[in-house]
Amino acid sequence: MKETTIKKKILGKIVIDLEVCKGCGYCISACPNGCISQDDKFNGSGYYPAIFSNAGPCTGCAICAYSCPDIAIEVWREE
Ligand code: SF4
Ligand code: SF4
Numbered sequence: 001m002k003e004t005t006i007k008k009k010i011l012g013k014i015v016i017d018l019e020v021c022k023g024c025g026y027c028i029s030a031c032p033n034g035c036i037s038q039d040d041k042f043n044g045s046g047y048y049p050a051i052f053s054n055a056g057p058c059t060g061c062a063i064c065a066y067s068c069p070d071i072a073i074e075v076w077r078e079e
Pocket of ligand 1: 060065075
């Protein structure tokens with residue numbers, strides 16, 4: 001009997017708290033899929049925060065959240 005493999009698409013989404021973010025850029029470097037970039041507007045504390053600018057390839061792997069020293073990233077994952 002022939003086996004069929006069905007690949008599930010994993011959808012990820014992150015929410016960055018722009019007022020908690022201090023713009024260190026760790027999450028931008030850590031994301032393997034280039035989903036995060038730096039905003040060109042200041043937040044209330046005078047930092048350029050990280051923004052979720054490229055949602056399409058996000059897998060919800062949470063590497064960005066683990067790399068954030070300020071716990072500013074919340075991750076959602078759906079299969
Ligand atoms: S959850 Fe993973 S893929 Fe999505 S933005 Fe964070 S590091 Fe990138
Ligand atoms: S790692 Fe955290 S504090 Fe640093 S830029 Fe990303 S969200 Fe902001």
